[in-house]
Amino acid sequence: MPCTSVKVKIPTGWICNGNEVEKVVVFRSDMTFNVHIRGREIDLESNYIAGTYCLTCEGIKEVLEQVNCIQLCQGITIKKHNYIPHSNIQQELLTKQGDENINHNIVRSKLCKQFAILNNRQIPNCTTCQRLTIKYPENTPKPSVVDTLRNLVPTASDATLTFLASQVNNAQNKCSNQNRWDSTTINECLQLFTRSPEGYKSLRKSEVLLLPSPSLLLLYKNSIQQSPGFHENIFRWMYEEANRMDIPTEGRIGGILLDEMTIQEKIEIVRQGDSLSMIGFVDLGVESQAVDSLKSGTCTKN
Numbered sequence: 001m002p003c004t005s006v007k008v009k010i011p012t013g014w015i016c017n018g019n020e021v022e023k024v025v026v027f028r029s030d031m032t033f034n035v036h037i038r039g040r041e042i043d044l045e046s047n048y049i050a051g052t053y054c055l056t057c058e059g060i061k062e063v064l065e066q067v068n069c070i071q072l073c074q075g076i077t078i079k080k081h082n083y084i085p086h087s088n089i090q091q092e093l094l095t096k097q098g099d100e101n102i103n104h105n106i107v108r109s110k111l112c113k114q115f116a117i118l119n120n121r122q123i124p125n126c127t128t129c130q131r132l133t134i135k136y137p138e139n140t141p142k143p144s145v146v147d148t149l150r151n152l153v154p155t156a157s158d159a160t161l162t163f164l165a166s167q168v169n170n171a172q173n174k175c176s177n178q179n180r181w182d183s184t185t186i187n188e189c190l191q192l193f194t195r196s197p198e199g200y201k202s203l204r205k206s207e208v209l210l211l212p213s214p215s216l217l218l219l220y221k222n223s224i225q226q227s228p229g230f231h232e233n234i235f236r237w238m239y240e241e242a243n244r245m246d247i248p249t250e251g252r253i254g255g256i257l258l259d260e261m262t263i264q265e266k267i268e269i270v271r272q273g274d275s276l277s278m279i280g281f282v283d284l285g286v287e288s289q290a291v292d293s294l295k296s297g298t299c300t301k302n
């Protein structure tokens, strides 16, 4: 049987998934040739190669030089392995011979043309691979410290977990100015501080627990304007406290007791914004004046 074609294999110097990649040139008796890389026929015209040859030493050598210049498509390098797989793409491990320690994790289109047209890209790849879009799964949000602690101690109450989370989060801060406190911790610390400022300061100083500074607590405490008489804000606070402590409706009936206190006699001039006012006079608030008027039967205009 007469020989109709001659196959020549040219090594490329690349190893793909452990297999050497070769350019296979098939010289046919009709003085034409074609090139295959990894089983796919290469479009010679796109590589400016005529596809015909002269059966001379120079002719064959010229073909082999031209084929040698065909650049391999090296797909798209993936940085992460957790890309979202797609039916059109396949993952490969590319290694350059002589540089086996460096593996390139790449993906390429299943319709990859196997050759790359010369361009300015750092990594040569074919026009089909260039059009690939690699999608990565969106970063799943890190579980909060409270959730992590809840997994560790499922029986702990929400208040305990919130407080422990504040300790964990703030312990990582280099400077105490960076500490942040949630409303539960502020609330509990404020109660502790108002009952015993010295005890609170001592506990804070011991560094057994990370606690908000007394000045911060005072800032919260003074956020409600304090002046003689009844205040809507105070009643709202009492209502919210009762809700927070789950006090039933029947448990909310009672009276307000004012413990005795000693006030030093002193009149001061206080600046509030642009206005000056004198404080220190006996002032029991509007309600007290109204009760006095009812008792004495007199009416005074304010």
Ligand SMILES: [Zn+2]
Pocket (backbone or CB within 6 Å): 073, 074, 075, 108, 109, 112, 113, 114, 115, 125, 126, 127, 128, 129, 130
């Ligand atoms: Zn390709």
